[in-house]
Amino acid sequence: MATIRDVAKKAGVSIATVSRVINNKGKIKKETEELVQAAIKELAYTPNRVAQGLSNRRSYTVAFILPSINNPFFPEMARAVEDVAQANGYQVFLCNTDDKREKLLGYLDNLGTQYVDGIILNSHITKHEDLERLQKNNVSVVMMDRVLENSGTTSIMVKNREGGRMATQHLVDVGCEYIAHIGGIEDEYNSTQRMWGYRDVVGHKSWFDSSWIGRGDFSVRSGYQIAKELFTRHPQMDGIFAGNDLLAIGALKAAHEWGKQTPNELAIVGFDGIDMSGLTVPPITTIQQPIYRIGELAMTELLHRIENNVKTTKHYELDVELVIRESSMKSNKWSVNN
């Protein structure tokens, strides 16, 4: 591999000059520039990123830390993050934590000493101390799972509670009487907010008590299992608001096996709006998050923070939207088009 020295020698200039033309810095005579460019081309020279990193203390690399790679929601978002990153000359490390603190710390440790320029953090197990550590290492952070005050980070969220309300209200509107909720992990903010949205709508009903709420781990399997438990516990149940689409898909499957017809006997609404939600049989009504937009915004904000050394924090709360599909179209025949 050619080095900057080889280029300098071939062009008959100093390495400083080569560095200047590479980085477009300082003034250089047009002729020398051409000389250098020719040498670069001839040697197929590419600057060594590692050496640049060591010198610059930055790497043009950011990390996207996500809790699960098996929920399509994150890959869909990652695509947006990557698009923006790539358009700006950055690379993205995808780091999957599986919601395990040890994995998270492993990444954070490495990232900190790798001159990663920034991190998009989607991990509810992050602690204040972790953020402080990152700050010391001068890595910018954008959070996606919640707002951490005084963390010096920007955050991007959606209106989870409102979404939960919309979903549940929709079930009421289509005629459901007994509506259960399948939620995500206990101590996770988004998940909890969605549950509160649900409670906002049905919490005061006479039939309601906490046994109408099940909690899983945002997976299809989990949705399937909890739905089955709910069937047993509440045979009169005729609607389910699931905390995400995977849970909803699981519930759909459980209903099918249980012999409950969706939507007429059991209407189902999910949350997220992953591609798959519109592709199941029947397609699932869901609260659509602006998935691409979130990723795009996060990366844009991160770049902004990195390149302008911004320290002030912003907190976005994006809108969600009810997308009505077959899984909640009770006693009607609709044509599906999706």
Place this chain on the structure above:
Amino acid sequence: MATIRDVAKKAGVSIATVSRVINNKGKIKKETEELVQAAIKELAYTPNRVAQGLSNRRSYTVAFILPSINNPFFPEMARAVEDVAQANGYQVFLCNTDDKREKLLGYLDNLGTQYVDGIILNSHITKHEDLERLQKNNVSVVMMDRVLENSGTTSIMVKNREGGRMATQHLVDVGCEYIAHIGGIEDEYNSTQRMWGYRDVVGHKSWFDSSWIGRGDFSVRSGYQIAKELFTRHPQMDGIFAGNDLLAIGALKAAHEWGKQTPNELAIVGFDGIDMSGLTVPPITTIQQPIYRIGELAMTELLHRIENNVKTTKHYELDVELVIRESSMKSNKWSVNN
């Protein structure tokens, strides 16, 4: 951030000594070692990866290049790759190419100058010249999409053609007469092999001609669309072998809309065995690839090549397995257990 110099000063030793204890190299007196360890702990010192990389010409980082992050098949495999990597102190760059050569080249360029130690390459658009370039940069490669002779790389594949045969034969066995095929991208090896497996079984039938074969891009949407075309073209069709599970899911949806009952009027078989294949309504019969095993093997092989500087090449061809589910259980009532 503390550097090796700070540690040396605090411990009252030279930086060489510190380096030795960090890397467990050479002999050191027990007491000095303890001194150094204490200093390290006190300063919360972590070696700077970039500097190590520059010095060692390696980074303990590997890249997993994949053609699509939206097909769960790859995330499922990535999980295995990560597991093995992490267990061995390596990090994994996930690089999504979307099957676009420009993206691939972008990654390859950077990776080459970043002292990435190895690459797991799943990208049928790779050319010989790309591999040669990597070899020059001394990065080990394991390929997953095909065998490239004289590339100096190891490859891991599954028995695609046999799988295609198994799937199609199964459809014949359950009583299908007119079986169509929805394949993946035209010039992709795996995809083409699966198609040949299909042709091995039905190619000689009197009704068969190439109009029974549709080709898409391995997505649900594509499966949906092609299935619809096939319905129009061949109303008598009673079985579909889809080149992957996403295509099968799309076909399932199309069948539902078209009013064809699965499996009795139209049996469907997929390929891959992603989680989702068992979670649809009805669950989909598929040719199960050893997904985790593939990722695990690829990473293990890669590490082997990296750490022992192996140049010899191996070519694995792993077995696949027919997993029978509801989507092909014609005129029977089965209990579903997934």
Place this chain on the structure above:
DNA sequence: ATGAAAGCGCTAACAC
């Protein structure tokens, strides 16, 4: 406008 040289944080001879 260009070059010499120091330094980024670490490893690995080579000396003692």
Place this chain on the structure above:
DNA sequence: GTGTTAGCGCTTTCAT
């Protein structure tokens, strides 16, 4: 056993 020192490939003062 431990320290000194020369790189790894680049950027960036500071001279000229």
